[in-house]
Structure formats: C-alpha cells, structure tokens
Amino acid sequence: MAIEERDSVTGRETTGHEWNGIKELDTPIPRGVLMFLIVTHIWAIAWWFFVPAWPLGTTYTKGLLGVDQKTTVEAQIVAAREERAAITRRLESEPYDTILADEQLMTVVRGAGRQLFGDNCAACHGTDGRGRAGYPDLTDDDWLWGGGPELIEQTMRVGINSRHSDSRIAMMPAFGRDGMLEREQVRNVATYVYSLSNPDYSTEQNVATIEAGREVFAANCASCHGDNAAGNRDMGAPNLTDDRWVYGGDLQTIINSVHGGREGHMPTWDERLTTTDMRTLALYVHDLGRRQP
Amino acid sequence: MIAKLTSSERQTAVVIVLLVAIAGIAMAAAGRNAPLGVHGLVVILFAGALLYSLLSAFYAPEPTEEREESYYDDPIKVGIVLAMAWALFGMFMGVWIAAQLAWPNLVFDAAWSTFGRLRPTHTTGVIFGFGGNALIATSFHVVQRTSRARLAGQISPWFVLFGFNLFCVLAVSGYLIGITQSKEYAEPEWYADLWLVVVWVTYFLLYIRTLARRKEPHIYVANWYFMAFILVVAILHIVNNLALPISWGSAKSYTIWPGVQDAMVQWWYGHNAVAFFLTAGFLGMLYYYLPVRAGRPIFSYRLSILSFWGITFFYMWAGSHHLHYTALPQWVQTLGMTFSVMLLVPSWASAGNALLTLNGAWHKVRDDATLRFMMAAAVFYGISTFEGSFLAIRPVNALSHYTDWTVGHVHAGALGWVALISFGSIYTLVPSLWKRERMYSPALIEWHFWLAIAGTLVYVFAMWNSGILQGLMWRTYTEEGSLAYSFLDTLVAMYPYYIARTLGGFLFFAGTAIGCYNIWMTIRLVPATVVSEADLPATRAAPAGE
Numbered sequence: 001m002a003i004e005e006r007d008s009v010t011g012r013e014t015t016g017h018e019w020n021g022i023k024e025l026d027t028p029i030p031r032g033v034l035m036f037l038i039v040t041h042i043w044a045i046a047w048w049f050f051v052p053a054w055p056l057g058t059t060y061t062k063g064l065l066g067v068d069q070k071t072t073v074e075a076q077i078v079a080a081r082e083e084r085a086a087i088t089r090r091l092e093s094e095p096y097d098t099i100l101a102d103e104q105l106m107t108v109v110r111g112a113g114r115q116l117f118g119d120n121c122a123a124c125h126g127t128d129g130r131g132r133a134g135y136p137d138l139t140d141d142d143w144l145w146g147g148g149p150e151l152i153e154q155t156m157r158v159g160i161n162s163r164h165s166d167s168r169i170a171m172m173p174a175f176g177r178d179g180m181l182e183r184e185q186v187r188n189v190a191t192y193v194y195s196l197s198n199p200d201y202s203t204e205q206n207v208a209t210i211e212a213g214r215e216v217f218a219a220n221c222a223s224c225h226g227d228n229a230a231g232n233r234d235m236g237a238p239n240l241t242d243d244r245w246v247y248g249g250d251l252q253t254i255i256n257s258v259h260g261g262r263e264g265h266m267p268t269w270d271e272r273l274t275t276t277d278m279r280t281l282a283l284y285v286h287d288l289g290r291r292q293p
Numbered sequence: 294m295i296a297k298l299t300s301s302e303r304q305t306a307v308v309i310v311l312l313v314a315i316a317g318i319a320m321a322a323a324g325r326n327a328p329l330g331v332h333g334l335v336v337i338l339f340a341g342a343l344l345y346s347l348l349s350a351f352y353a354p355e356p357t358e359e360r361e362e363s364y365y366d367d368p369i370k371v372g373i374v375l376a377m378a379w380a381l382f383g384m385f386m387g388v389w390i391a392a393q394l395a396w397p398n399l400v401f402d403a404a405w406s407t408f409g410r411l412r413p414t415h416t417t418g419v420i421f422g423f424g425g426n427a428l429i430a431t432s433f434h435v436v437q438r439t440s441r442a443r444l445a446g447q448i449s450p451w452f453v454l455f456g457f458n459l460f461c462v463l464a465v466s467g468y469l470i471g472i473t474q475s476k477e478y479a480e481p482e483w484y485a486d487l488w489l490v491v492v493w494v495t496y497f498l499l500y501i502r503t504l505a506r507r508k509e510p511h512i513y514v515a516n517w518y519f520m521a522f523i524l525v526v527a528i529l530h531i532v533n534n535l536a537l538p539i540s541w542g543s544a545k546s547y548t549i550w551p552g553v554q555d556a557m558v559q560w561w562y563g564h565n566a567v568a569f570f571l572t573a574g575f576l577g578m579l580y581y582y583l584p585v586r587a588g589r590p591i592f593s594y595r596l597s598i599l600s601f602w603g604i605t606f607f608y609m610w611a612g613s614h615h616l617h618y619t620a621l622p623q624w625v626q627t628l629g630m631t632f633s634v635m636l637l638v639p640s641w642a643s644a645g646n647a648l649l650t651l652n653g654a655w656h657k658v659r660d661d662a663t664l665r666f667m668m669a670a671a672v673f674y675g676i677s678t679f680e681g682s683f684l685a686i687r688p689v690n691a692l693s694h695y696t697d698w699t700v701g702h703v704h705a706g707a708l709g710w711v712a713l714i715s716f717g718s719i720y721t722l723v724p725s726l727w728k729r730e731r732m733y734s735p736a737l738i739e740w741h742f743w744l745a746i747a748g749t750l751v752y753v754f755a756m757w758n759s760g761i762l763q764g765l766m767w768r769t770y771t772e773e774g775s776l777a778y779s780f781l782d783t784l785v786a787m788y789p790y791y792i793a794r795t796l797g798g799f800l801f802f803a804g805t806a807i808g809c810y811n812i813w814m815t816i817r818l819v820p821a822t823v824v825s826e827a828d829l830p831a832t833r834a835a836p837a838g839e
Contacts, residue, residue: 036638043631
C-alpha cells in the first residue's frame with residue numbers, strides 16, 4: 001500500500017501516502033523549530049514559577065515574586081496620590097486668589113485643566129474653548145453668569161437648566177411663535193438689537209424701524225436684558241450691546257432668537273468631578289478668558 | 294440541483310422546508326409586532342423561496358445515473374457563489390463603517406444606519422457569511438477528494454448550506470432592527486443560536502460519515518483541521534450562548550453566565566472562534582489547495598502533526614489574554630499569556646510548512662497569481678500569529694489593549710490570511726468545479742491580488758500607527774504629573790489614519806468585486822473541459838495507490 005518515493009527537488013522520501021495527487025515528504029522537524037519550541041516553553045514555565053498561575057481548588061499558586069495585580073495597582077494609586085498630595089491639598093483648600101498668584105501652581109492647573117477640559121467640556125465648547133453656535137465662547141472673558149473662578153465653579157456645579165435642584169435657570173420666551181409679538185414687532189425689535197452693536201446700521205431709512213423696536217424692547221425685553229440692553233448676569237441674560245453672540249449676531253439669527261426663543265442647557269458636574277478637578281477646571285476656564293481677552 | 298434528488302428525497306426536503314416555515318409562522322405569531330415577529334417573517338420568506346424552487350422542479354425526471362459514481366458538487370457551487378456574495382456585502386459594510394469613523398455624518402437619519410448596528414453586519418458578513426460559506430464549500434470539496442468518496446447524504450449538504458445562510462440572514466437583519474446579545478462575534482439571539490446548533494450538528498455528522506466512507510487508508514491533514522473546526526465551533530457556540538429568553542414571544546435573552554465568568558466564557562469563545570473558525574478551517578484549505586496548485590508534496594508530515602496538535606491544544610487556553618488587567622483573577626491571565634506564547638511555534642510551523650512546500654515551485658508563485666494568493670496568505674498567517682502571541686504578553690497588552698492596534702492585528706489576519714487563502718482556494722476550485730479549462734482572466738486575478746495586498750498593507754500600517762500613537766497618548770503624563778492628552782486629542786491624531794484605513798478597505802473591496810466578476814465570467818463564457826478520471830470517486834475510478 002504505502003510506497004515511498006524520493007522527491008527529486010529536495011531528495012527527501014515521501015511518507016508513501018497519496019490523496020488525490022497530494023503527497024507528503026517525511027522531512028524531520030527542523031532542529032531550529034524544536035529549539036524555538038523549547039525556548040518558548042521554558043519562558044512560559046518560568047512565568048508560572050514567578051507569578052500567580054495555576055488554580056489549586058479554592059486558591060492558586062501565588063508565585064515566587066508574590067505579586068498580585070490588585071495590590072500592585074492599589075500601591076501605585078497610593079504612591080501617585082502621595083506624590084501629588086501637597087499640590088492637591090493646595091488646589092482643594094487655598095483661596096482662588098492665592099492659587100492665581102502662584103505661577104508654579106497655575107502651571108499645574110494649565111496642564112491638568114487642559115486634559116480635564118478636553119474630556120469634559122470640549123465636546124460642546126471645543127478643544128480650544130472657543131465654543132460654537134449655541135455654545136458660548138469661554139475665551140473672550142465675557143460671561144453670561146459672571147466670571148471669576150467662584151462663579152464659574154458654581155455654574156459647573158449646578159449647571160444651566162439642568163437636573164440639579166439649584167440649577168441656574170434661564171429661558172428666553174418664543175415671542176413670535178407664542179404670539180406675544182406681531183411679526184412686524186419681532187422684526188423691529190431685532191433691528192433695534194442689531195443696531196446696538198452695529199451703529200452704522202442706524203441710517204436715515206432704518207431709524208423709524210429702530211425706534212419702533214426700541215419701544216418693543218422696553219416693554220418686553222428690558223426686564224431681563226436691562227433698559228440699556230447690557231444684560232443681567234443674575235439671570236444669565238446676555239449683553240446685547242457688544243459683538244459677542246451665543247447663537248449668532250446677524251440680523252436673521254436675532255430674528256430667529258426673538259421668534260423662537262432660546263433655552264440653553266449645560267449639565268451639572270456636581271458629583272461627577274472631584275473637588276480638586278472642579279476647582280482646577282474653574283481656574284483653567286477663568287484663565288482661558290484671562291489669557292485671551 | 295433538484296434534478297439530482299430522487300422523488301422521495303424531494304418529498305423529505307419539502308417536509309423539512311415546511312417545518313422551517315411553521316417555525317417561522319410560530320415566531321411571527323408569538324412575536325407579533327416585536328422584533329421576533331419580524332424575524333418570523335424573514336424565516337417564512339426564506340422557507341417560501343426554497344419551497345418555491347423545490348416545488349417548481351418537483352415533478353422533473355428523477356436522476357438516472359448512478360450518483361455514487363460522481364462527487365456531489367452542486368452544494369459546493371452554490372456555497373462558492375454565496376461566499377462571494379457575502380464577501381461583497383460584508384466588505385462594503387466594512388468600508389462604510391470605516392468611513393463613518395472618519396466622517397461621522399455618513400449616516401441616514403435612522404437607527405439602522407448607525408455605527409453600532411452596522412458594525413456587526415460587517416463582522417458577521419465577512420466572518421460567517423464569506424468565511425463560513427467558503428469553509429463549508431471547500432470542506433465539502435476537500436473531504437470528497439481526499440476520501441475518494443461522495444458526500445454521505447443527498448439532502449443534508451443542502452440543509453447545512455441553506456440552514457447556515459438562514460442563520461446569517463437572521464443575524465444580519467437582526468442587527469439592523471436592534472436585536473443583539475451584545476457579545477462580540479456571538480451577537481445573534483437565542484432562537485438563531487438554537488437553529489445553528491441543529492445545522493452544525495448535521496454538518497458534523499455529515500462530515501464524519503463521509504470520512505467513514507473514505508477509500509483512502511489515512512485521513513489527510515486538511516480533514517483533521519476541518520474536523521477540529523466543526524467540532525470545536527459546536528462546543529464554543531453552545532457554551533457561550535447558554536441563555537434564557539425573557540419570554541417565548543421575545544427576541545431578548547439573558548446569558549446564564551454571571552459577571553466576570555461571562556467575560557471569560559465570551560473570550561474563551563471569541564478567541565477560539567479566531568482559532569478554530571478563522572484558523573483551523575482555513576488551514577484545512579491551505580493544506581489542500583496550496584499543494585494541489587503548486588504540484589508539490591507537503592514539506593513535512595511531522596511538522597503537520599506538531600502544528601496540528603500544538604494549535605488545537607494551546608489555543609484552547611489562550612482566550613483570557615483578552616482580559617488582561619481586568620477583574621479576571623491574575624492567575625487566569627498568566628495562563629492565557631503563557632499558552633499564547635507556547636502557541637507561537639506550532640503556528641509558525643504551519644506557515645513554514647506551507648512556504649517550504651513551495652520549494653521547487655517558486656517559479657509558479659512568480660507566474661501564477663492564484664498560487665501567490667496562497668503564498669501571501671501563509672506569510673500573513675505567520676506575521677499575525679507572531680503579533681498575536683506578542684500582544685498577549687501582559688506588559689505589551691497594557692499598551693495595545695483597547696487601541697486600533699488590536700483592529701490592525703485582526704485585519705492582518707482577516708484580510709491577509711483568511712481572505713487571501715480563500716481567494717486562492719476559490720480561484721483554484723472554480724475552474725475544476727464548473728469543469729472549465731481555466732479562469733476567465735488571469736490578468737484580473739493579478740489585479741485582484743495586488744489590490745488585496747495593497748489594501749491589506751495600507752489598512753494594517755494605518756492601524757499600527759494609529760494604535761500605537763493612541764496607546765502612547767493615553768499614557769503620556771506632563772512634568773507636573775497630569776495626563777498630557779484628552780480623549781478628543783487622540784481622536785484628532787487618529788483622523789488621518791482613519792482616512793487611510795477607509796482607503797485600504799476600499800482597495801480590498803474593489804479587488805473582491807473584480808474577483809466576483811471574474812468568477813461570473815468564468816462560469817458563463819469559458820469553454821467546458823472533460824472530466825478527468827482523477828476527479829471521480831473510487832467507486833468508479835481506478836483504485837488509487839494500489
């Protein structure tokens with residue numbers, strides 16, 4: 001049955017088996033393969049002696065090194081905490097003014113804050129903090145709810161229109177959609193607001209519209225945005241006289257805002273960030289505005 | 294197809310299809326408007342299509358020839374066509390989701406088109422749809438030729454093939470409507486899993502009964518691998534999918550495995566799906582089609598034995614290396630790591646055995662893109678098994694885990710090894726199966742080869758770069774001891790690599806499309822050739838080797 005033959009290319013004998021034309025050579029396993037096989041096995045068996053490896057009923061072999069991943073990582077966490085303890089304590093307890101005055105501590109804030117901001121805030125406000133339509137620019141040092149680390153921390157802690165019981169609450173009614181203002185009035189008041197930051201727009205032909213809008217504004221908007229439209233930080237009402245806009249400052253966007261209303265949303269970060277992280281972020285965001293006025 | 298069945302076999306087939314249809318009606322009734330009901334409808338449609346083709350040829354003349362005197366090739370032909378169709382679908386989905394990662398807006402305004410639902414359609418489409426059909430088809434071919442016996446059943450090969458494809462259709466359509474067990478590579482829910490058990494046990498019995506009918510004294514290596522593939526996949530599938538449905542009218546089930554045991558069972562399954570589905574089965578292909586195409590004997594029978602038993606024994610232990618530095622006890626991680634390293638040499642022995650088999654045939658590798666597909670597959674197999682053992686070492690894994698490096702590693706194996714060996718085998722198989730002189734266009738095979746190689750290299754290099762960069766960014770600290778990069782920073786750094794990955798995937802997909810065209814034209818236009826005496830079972834051909 002089995003008829004060995006010699007392969008002319010390699011000079012090896014076949015095993016004598018054949019399947020549909022396929023034959024096999026009887027080549028011995030190359031010595032290098034066996035050596036390599038032994039080396040990998042020695043390496044593996046050595047590991048079994050040094051680290052936890054084999055189960056023994058309810059326990060397992062602990063290994064000569066006595067290492068365990070849980071104790072290892074716990075020790076690393078303790079060590080890392082200790083290393084940072086001095087700085088963490090200062091960030092947690094010292095007044096903001098003291099920290100702001102300490103350039104060394106602020107270097108830490110700018111390093112850690114950048115990463116914290118990237119993982120928690122950047123999805124809305126952008127990695128550079130410049131925001132986009134609907135999400136305020138945090139680098140312009142112009143604040144809806146007040147600047148300074150204390151107020152920024154407060155905003156982060158309770159959020160805006162969030163689920164937090166002390167949430168900051170702000171809502172601009174949909175004057176047009178809900179029928180509080182006529183179509184004409186919406187247009188007039190938007191024109192007036194637009195003219196506040198665009199003085200060139202107060203031309204002869206626009207002046208009548210603007211004046212009509214001023215009256216609408218006094219009756220409907222001033223209660224939040226103030227008689228001079230400079231905003232009110234207690235209510236999160238933006239200053240309408242500057243050229244910084246949350247939703248956009250072109251005439252059509254202002255018409256849209258007056259017509260449909262606005263209700264921004266910022267989640268509460270209370271209990272999601274540690275005190276150190278919260279204070280670091282408050283300082284970081286404050287510093288963003290301070291550095292890039 | 295149906296003309297080859299006797300009248301009573303046709304009746305049996307109709308009964309089976311009717312039983313499937315009744316199961317579908319029961320699912321539709323129990324599930325109503327819930328996802329299970331939708332799947333009931335899918336089953337009814339699938340069974341209806343089969344019933345229609347059965348009944349339309351029900352009264353055709355019965356076969357007159359002695360069927361045992363020829364190999365049973367019809368299911369293999371259908372399997373090859375299905376494999377290529379799934380390849381097109383699965384790879385297109387892969388390109389789409391790769392593009393979504395680079396440009397997230399590439400979705401429709403509907404849940405089904407989101408990344409989370411499309412991703413498993415890609416993995417199931419390529420692994421089970423393309424890979425599974427290619428394995429079933431080639432295993433049917435190899436077992437008959439190396440046993441010199443016809444398949445041990447007239448209906449069961451069709452049952453295995455269509456039953457498996459019904460499972461794939463249920464899987465993929467389920468993901469789109471939100472049905473999933475949330476277990477990677479084991480997403481289909483309990484009823485689809487139960488069905489696959491029936492199909493797979495039939496497959497196993499068919500295979501072992503065919504081997505029992507062999508006219509050769511020895512069982513060829515390729516069959517060892519196919520048997521290991523079928524047997525172990527059955528065990529893995531059953532154990533990992535032990536689950537209780539929340540009701541008979543719901544698609545939703547909960548696994549019986551709690552907590553970290555669930556994680557361990559899942560990755561024991563997941564890794565051995567790589568081992569026995571994506572490795573053992575395809576090594577079966579390699580061991581048959583490569584020596585046939587090269588016209589060379591296998592380099593070393595002893596090396597075959599070493600690598601077969603090394604792979605089957607060591608792979609079983611390696612799954613826990615997917616759970617390094619997790620809640621899994623460290624001793625389990627150590628075992629996973631060490632067995633992964635001990636696995637390296639047996640794996641390389643297979644790749645080496647394949648490449649050394651080509652000694653004396655390297656001029657053919659140069660001239661014949663089909664053989665070159667298989668040569669390149671062996672090289673990528675060697676690369677990715679080395680990489681796998683390396684990534685399984687805990688400190689290395691600390692860097693690579695959860696990064697794109699893992700994705701790159703998987704695709705070095707899936708594109709470079711699994712897909713290339715399949716294409717090489719299919720190009721070898723198609724002309725002989727359809728009794729054609731040759732493939733329609735050797736030039737198109739060259740095009741396919743180089744597109745596939747370019748696509749794989751672009752993909753893998755992009756993911757190596759992206760993964761290592763990502764891993765390093767995650768662990769970089771500033772001098773002051775805080776993390777240097779936020780997660781968003783890493784995404785910005787990934788962006789160019791995600792575009793490159795999409796390009797690589799597209800090149801690979803384009804090659805597959807060319808392959809489909811070439812196969813189609815071969816079947817349609819290439820002149821037929823006569824059946825050689827060597828390609829007949831031993832009942833008719835002269836006894837071999839006597």
